[in-house]
Amino acid sequence: AKSAEERIHLQILHRRPEGIEALIDDALTRRPAVAVLNEVLLPAMKDVGDRFGAGELILPFVLQSAEVMKKAVAHLEQFLEKKEGATKGNVVLATVYGDVHDIGKNLVKTILSNNGFTVHDLGKQVPVATILEKAVQVNADAIGLSALLVSTSKQMPFCVEELHRRNLTFPLIIGGAAINRRFGYKTHFAQDGAPYAGGVFYAKDAFEGLEIVEGLVD
Ligand code: B1M
Secondary structure, eight states: OOOHHHHHHHHHHTTOOTTHHHHHHHHHTTSOHHHIIIIIIHHHHHHHHHHHHTTSSOHHHHHHHHHHHHHHHHHHGGGSOOOOSSOOEEEEEEEBTTOOOOHHHHHHHHHHHHTTEEEEEOOSSBOHHHHHHHHHHHTOSEEEEEOOSTTGGGHHHHHHHHHHHTTOOOOEEEESTTOOHHHHHHHTBOTTSOBOTTOEEEOSSHHHHHHHHHHHHO
8 A cells, every 4th residue: 555645746736626625644754844845845846847847737737746745745834844033124025026836935925924933924926126125114124036937037137237226225035946056156246246235045945045034033
């Protein structure tokens, strides 16, 4: 018989939400919630992406897999470690303009809020102007942006340009499948060649995002 872990993987891949909660509970008897996330749910979603990339899956199927993934994460959330107490800081979070991918962004939100941060989640497809307005309004400790498409990742240097132009210094954390550390390094510099005063930090996953924010408010 297949393990609950294998069945979770297959249910995400085959777009079947039924009973995914019970399978997660089963997996939780063998590994902590964070391992269920990192070792079971994220690899399943990666498998979906790889198969879509290889032309094996059509887009509506990917969307349905994403819904199963969301259901799974929503159930898992209560088991992920939570730190109670006063807020450690304020983070404005968004998926960039033109980009509808929000699973990664939502995970970052979960991890940050579970660890004591107040997250102002602006949702997806958010224009830079809206992001900066919110950051000013709440006096954010950091801005977090997610981009999954190569085309929309250009919003990140654009955001840096706007921050720089307005003399704002909010640290900027960027993540998402479309970008990498090298992109983060390049994004640190405004068009006039000056490094952005607030700093640009690349986060490869939600936990690295948390580490960065914790470092910033220390
Ligand atoms: Co789309 N999609 N998609 N898609 N999709 C990708 C990104 C793609 C790589 C698939 C592929 O071709 N293999 C490809 C991008 C190619 C490229 O630009 N290089 C792609 C494409 C092409 C598209 C469309 C253009 C398809 C089309 O219409 N022809 C279209 C674009 C729509 C748009 O945005 N304008 C599209 C649409 C969709 C769906 C709507 C069907 C659905 C999204 C549903 C949703 O999010 N609500 C979808 C999905 C699900 C995917 C894949 C399969 C999975 C993405 C995902 O959720 N991963 C994806 C394949 C892939 O990524 N390899 C793909 C799980 C998630 C937890 O990971 O978001 O990377 P991720 O987040 C991680 C880290 O990156 C990091 O932490 C997270 C947790 O560890 N992180 C941060 C992310 N943001 C962070 C921010 C931080 C810190 C860390 O600080 C602030």
